[in-house]
Amino acid sequence: MEEKNIRNFCIIAHIDHGKSTLADRLLQLTGTISDRDMQEQILDDMELERERGVTIKASAVRMMYDAEDGRQYEINLIDTPGHVDFSYEVSRALLACEGAVLVVDASQGIEAQTLANLYMALEHDLEIIPVVNKIDLPAARPEEVAQELEDLLGVPAEDVIPVSAKTGDNVKAVLEAVVRQVPPPGGDPDAPTRALIFDSHYDSYKGVIAYVRVVDGVLSQKDTLKLMATGAQVDPIEIGVFSPGMLTTGILRAGDVGYVATGLKTVHECRVGDTLTTVRNAAAEPLPGYQQVKPMVFAGLYPVDNDDYDALRDALEKLQLNDASLVFQPETSQALNFGFRVGFLGLFHMEIVQERLEREYDLDILATAPSVEYEVVLRSGETITIDSPAELPDESVIEEIREPWMKIQVFTPQDFIGPIMELVTKKRGVYETMEYLDASRVMLTYRIPLAELIVDFYDRLKSISRGYASLDYQFDGYEPGDLVKLEVLVNQQPVDALALIVHREQAYHKGQKLVSKLKRLIPRQLFAVPIQAAVGKRVISRANVKALRKDVLAKCYGGDVTRKRKLLEKQKKGKKRLKMIGNVEVPQEAFMAVLRLDED
Amino acid sequence: MARNSEGSRTVSLYIHIPFCRSRCSYCVFNTYVGLEHLITRYVAALCNEITLLGKYSQHPIVHTVYFGGGTPSVLSPPQVARILRSIADSFSLSDEAEISLEANPSGVDVLYFRALRQIGVNRLSLGAQSADVRTLQLFNRDHTWRDVVQAVRSARQAGFRDVSLDLIYGAPEQSLEAWARTLDETLLLAPDHLSLYSLGIEPGSAMNVWIGRGSLPAPDVDLAADMYEYASGRLVQAGFEQYEISNWSLPGYTCRHNIQYWRNLPYLGVGAGAYGFTGALRYSIVASPAEYIRRLQSVETAPEGLSPAVNQDSIEYVDRDQLRAETMMLGLRLLQEGVSRSRFADRFGGTVEAYYEREIETLKQAGLIHVMEDRIVLTAKARLIGNRVFMCFV
Ligand SMILES: Nc1nc2c(ncn2[C@@H]2O[C@H](COP(=O)(O)OP(=O)(O)OP(=O)(O)O)[C@@H](O)[C@H]2O)c(=O)[nH]1
Ligand code: SF4
Ligand SMILES: [Mg+2]
Numbered sequence: 006m007e008e009k010n011i012r013n014f015c016i017i018a019h020i021d022h023g024k025s026t027l028a029d030r031l032l033q034l035t036g037t038i039s040d041r042d043m044q045e046q047i048l049d050d051m052e053l054e055r056e057r058g059v060t061i062k063a064s065a066v067r068m069m070y071d072a073e074d075g076r077q078y079e080i081n082l083i084d085t086p087g088h089v090d091f092s093y094e095v096s097r098a099l100l101a102c103e104g105a106v107l108v109v110d111a112s113q114g115i116e117a118q119t120l121a122n123l124y125m126a127l128e129h130d131l132e133i134i135p136v137v138n139k140i141d142l143p144a145a146r147p148e149e150v151a152q153e154l155e156d157l158l159g160v161p162a163e164d165v166i167p168v169s170a171k172t173g174d175n176v177k178a179v180l181e182a183v184v185r186q187v188p189p190p191g192g193d194p195d196a197p198t199r200a201l202i203f204d205s206h207y208d209s210y211k212g213v214i215a216y217v218r219v220v221d222g223v224l225s226q227k228d229t230l231k232l233m234a235t236g237a238q239v240d241p242i243e244i245g246v247f248s249p250g251m252l253t254t255g256i257l258r259a260g261d262v263g264y265v266a267t268g269l270k271t272v273h274e275c276r277v278g279d280t281l282t283t284v285r286n287a288a289a290e291p292l293p294g295y296q297q298v299k300p301m302v303f304a305g306l307y308p309v310d311n312d313d314y315d316a317l318r319d320a321l322e323k324l325q326l327n328d329a330s331l332v333f334q335p336e337t338s339q340a341l342n343f344g345f346r347v348g349f350l351g352l353f354h355m356e357i358v359q360e361r362l363e364r365e366y367d368l369d370i371l372a373t374a375p376s377v378e379y380e381v382v383l384r385s386g387e388t389i390t391i392d393s394p395a396e397l398p399d400e401s402v403i404e405e406i407r408e409p410w411m412k413i414q415v416f417t418p419q420d421f422i423g424p425i426m427e428l429v430t431k432k433r434g435v436y437e438t439m440e441y442l443d444a445s446r447v448m449l450t451y452r453i454p455l456a457e458l459i460v461d462f463y464d465r466l467k468s469i470s471r472g473y474a475s476l477d478y479q480f481d482g483y484e485p486g487d488l489v490k491l492e493v494l495v496n497q498q499p500v501d502a503l504a505l506i507v508h509r510e511q512a513y514h515k516g517q518k519l520v521s522k523l524k525r526l527i528p529r530q531l532f533a534v535p536i537q538a539a540v541g542k543r544v545i546s547r548a549n550v551k552a553l554r555k556d557v558l559a560k561c562y563g564g565d566v567t568r569k570r571k572l573l574e575k576q577k578k579g580k581k582r583l584k585m586i587g588n589v590e591v592p593q594e595a596f597m598a599v600l601r602l603d604e605d
Numbered sequence: 606m607a608r609n610s611e612g613s614r615t616v617s618l619y620i621h622i623p624f625c626r627s628r629c630s631y632c633v634f635n636t637y638v639g640l641e642h643l644i645t646r647y648v649a650a651l652c653n654e655i656t657l658l659g660k661y662s663q664h665p666i667v668h669t670v671y672f673g674g675g676t677p678s679v680l681s682p683p684q685v686a687r688i689l690r691s692i693a694d695s696f697s698l699s700d701e702a703e704i705s706l707e708a709n710p711s712g713v714d715v716l717y718f719r720a721l722r723q724i725g726v727n728r729l730s731l732g733a734q735s736a737d738v739r740t741l742q743l744f745n746r747d748h749t750w751r752d753v754v755q756a757v758r759s760a761r762q763a764g765f766r767d768v769s770l771d772l773i774y775g776a777p778e779q780s781l782e783a784w785a786r787t788l789d790e791t792l793l794l795a796p797d798h799l800s801l802y803s804l805g806i807e808p809g810s811a812m813n814v815w816i817g818r819g820s821l822p823a824p825d826v827d828l829a830a831d832m833y834e835y836a837s838g839r840l841v842q843a844g845f846e847q848y849e850i851s852n853w854s855l856p857g858y859t860c861r862h863n864i865q866y867w868r869n870l871p872y873l874g875v876g877a878g879a880y881g882f883t884g885a886l887r888y889s890i891v892a893s894p895a896e897y898i899r900r901l902q903s904v905e906t907a908p909e910g911l912s913p914a915v916n917q918d919s920i921e922y923v924d925r926d927q928l929r930a931e932t933m934m935l936g937l938r939l940l941q942e943g944v945s946r947s948r949f950a951d952r953f954g955g956t957v958e959a960y961y962e963r964e965i966e967t968l969k970q971a972g973l974i975h976v977m978e979d980r981i982v983l984t985a986k987a988r989l990i991g992n993r994v995f996m997c998f999v
Contacts, residue, residue: 554830557991559803564880
């Protein structure tokens with residue numbers, strides 16, 4: 006197709022504002038998916054996405070659209086995730102597009118990631134098409150929200166497109182706007198080939214599948230291709246488009262979005278952000294790539310069964326192909342043996358990675374409590390960076406510990422300002438400014454230590470605001486803090502994987518909570534198990550898990566055999582998921598206990 | 606009956622009587638209150654089921670019969686007699702067969718027991734549960750301890766030599782002292798056999814609801830462990846032998862029917878909600894008495910040896926691995942006999958170690974089993990934590 010008949014756009018929004026549902030309607034409208042094959046949020050094809058009703062990965066899809074001007078257009082759509090932890094997915098999708106449909110929920114209005122994603126799109130000079138969704142809801146206030154968008158973007162409120170992605174009402178107007186307002190790609194079809202790899206996944210038959218946006222020239226199955234950064238050469242196994250399944254076309258031209266099955270086996274040869282060109286007529290300059298994102302939180306991931314170490318490494322490598330933000334390196338723990346220190350963009354990201362490893366790779370893994378990255382200035386004058394409490398040197402050699410602080414924006418109805426203030430203060434946060442978004446909603450700006458932000462801040466914010474508050478954050482800087490290491494001893498042995506770095510003033514409180522939490526989580530063993538929390542040499546809290554006295558099926562007669570056998574099988578399975586620390590069996594939840602200290 | 610894989614022609618027979626006058630607060634058994642009007646037809650259905658099974662399986666020897674419930678003592682002696690006659694007609698009922706019947710201490714007397722004795726019942730199991738008034742009330746039992754005393758006396762007068770009592774310990778708010786008193790009172794009655802059960806709070810029971818609501822404290826498992834240990838000591842003093850985790854008997858008074866289960870040998874189950882094991886498969890009979898009666902009306906065959914009232918979804922084929930695992934899990938419950946090495950080898954064509962080398966070694970190291978020349982048994986310290994041992998084999 007000629008470039009002038011191609012449009013590339015992405016859908017961006019705050020979480021749950023209806024991006025994937027809108028994508029569904031567009032796929033139906035263009036006949037890309039028959040009504041029979043349609044299912045809700047069809048682009049959320051990962052099991053986890055479907056289960057949680059959340060988009061985790063951006064997905065691209067090609068549609069053919071017969072517009073009202075009588076011409077047929079090739080439209081490439083990228084649906085993006087709305088959760089703040091996945092904004093890196095959005096940023097990469099933006100580079101493959103010339104336009105962005107900005108969706109806002111008509112009952113909720115502008116939220117934190119509406120702004121965050123909008124600013125990202127503007128930075129990339131994308132044409133913005135504002136859409137107000139869910140106008141079918143009784144609580145919808147489309148005119149007000151359109152007005153908010155006018156104030157924000159400077160487009161007249163009447164140009165904001167009101168739709169219901171659920172009923173399909175007025176969604177055709179979105180496609181018409183895309184055709185009319187989003188500029189065609191504008192690459193040079195005759196120049197040496199350059200295609201940007203914006204995502205990938207691993208296929209056991211076809212190797213690394215690179216998702217590409219062709220900027221100049223042509224990608225053809227007949228050519229030998231080259232990755233400009235790594236120098237790797239490939240004879241593509243397959244080239245095609247997403248429709249939404251992979252559909253072979255053998256060729257992709259300037260402006261197209263599609264995929265190249267490379268046959269490559271590892272991530273090292275095919276990086277997201279690299280440029281593909283042809284060997285025969287190689288381009289001189291690669292396209293600008295992506296900035297590698299910096300992880301915010303770090304946690305140890307360990308196989309429950311030590312024999313699964315290699316399998317876990319393989320799985321992490323494969324997952325890295327589908328999650329360009331994932332970083333990891335080997336780590337050893339006295340308590341947990343061999344595993345990996347893994348960096349995440351946030352706790353939700355961590356949870357998703359953990360679940361994907363368990364489901365997609367069938368691994369039993371154990372995660373330690375997440376930590377942030379500290380800068381430790383030593384008496385010697387040297388500064389080291391640590392991302393695990395176990396690495397903190399002895400107090401006597403430390404001059405100063407610095408921790409990362411974040412700037413956060415909280416969007417909330419003004420009714421909740423009081424409780425939010427209280428929460429932030431409790432978490433060592435500092436108030437900065439308050440701006441009115443409209444008559445009843447405000448944007449609060451605070452500074453807060455990242456370590457406090459990652460521990461249940463978001464959940465508590467949601468619960469005290471009855472779900473209304475939303476949050477965005479950016480790294481602000483490192484600052485010294487009065488921080489100490491809180492150690493946990495199980496059966497007299499310090500367990501490195503349970504250690505925490507906490508503010509001195511919170512050490513006592515947290516130590517007590519942690520000990521009583523662990524006491525509840527660690528099942529009774531055949532002997533009594535003391536649990537202690539200590540700062541330095543000083544024990545600040547202790548408790549005993551009493552020895553198990555009784556564990557036997559009282560009654561077992563003819564009628565019970567099958568049931569009793571199944572009960573025992575279940576019990577056995579449960580025990581297998583426990584981790585041996587010394588001679589104590591510890592459940593995986595114990596390592597995450599620190600996240601829920603204030604719950605009950 | 607499918608011919609059981611042991612080639613043995615000796616089976617046990619369990620007969621379920623799913624009627625009770627009231628429901629106990631801990632009970633989740635398959636039993637019904639207020640369905641007494643079905644009893645006559647139910648007995649007819651039982652007789653029909655027994656006849657069909659006997660015919661199909663070519664009249665194997667029945668060496669134990671057990672009337673369980675529910676409350677089997679809701680049956681009149683002629684009803685019991687009719688059932689026993691069907692068994693005698695369709696199976697080879699051995700002369701020395703153990704024929705047990707569970708009875709409720711209320712609503713029974715010497716005449717009733719005498720009649721049962723005369724038609725061949727030779728073992729009685731009485732649901733005594735507790736000598737403590739408050740515990741009996743909590744359990745919603747429909748009898749007093751005096752009823753228990755009276756029932757035992759009547760049974761003796763009627764000529765029963767083999768009388769067993771069931772007791773429950775570890776109830777919420779039950780003290781160790783109260784339990785000790787129940788044991789004392791019980792021993793005064795000179796039973797031949799005792800089954801002592803730790804109270805389990807089962808989903809679906811009234812007690813589970815009370816505890817969930819917070820109107821009743823949950824049982825204290827550590828205290829239950831103390832009670833168990835106390836009972837073990839007390840009963841040994843009184844001349845009892847603990848032959849199974851929850852069962853004690855005077856010498857010669859073990860329950861042969863239950864030993865059949867623990868040896869993992871075949872038994873037929875008849876009656877609504879009964880379970881059976883042919884040696885090759887496990888099954889259960891439909892739970893509803895009405896449905897059971899319906900299914901047994903005017904049928905004359907038992908296809909593949911299974912009752913026409915079998916619950917199709919319950920049929921489970923037991924392969925060799927599972928049979929072995931169950932043989933260990935059940936056999937180790939027998940504290941004296943344990944898992945017999947010779948019987949195991951005859952049955953599975955290899956020693957216990959040949960199949961479970963690692964498990965046996967680990968458990969031995971941990972002091973949880975004794976490996977003897979002729980058998981493997983739990984150690985004293987493993988009795989209360991038997992699951993840790995059984996688990997290794999499933
Ligand atoms: N009533 C109504 N509900 C809608 C509409 N559009 C989406 N929804 C519902 O809103 C919820 C979120 O929709 P999604 O399409 O998954 O939202 P999303 O923006 O893709 O969410 P993330 O990808 O997780 O950020 C779902 O329950 C949808 O059914 C609409 O127009 N009207
Ligand atoms: S008598 Fe037995 S079967 Fe009947 S309700 Fe009580 S416990 Fe349940
Ligand atoms: Mg989505």
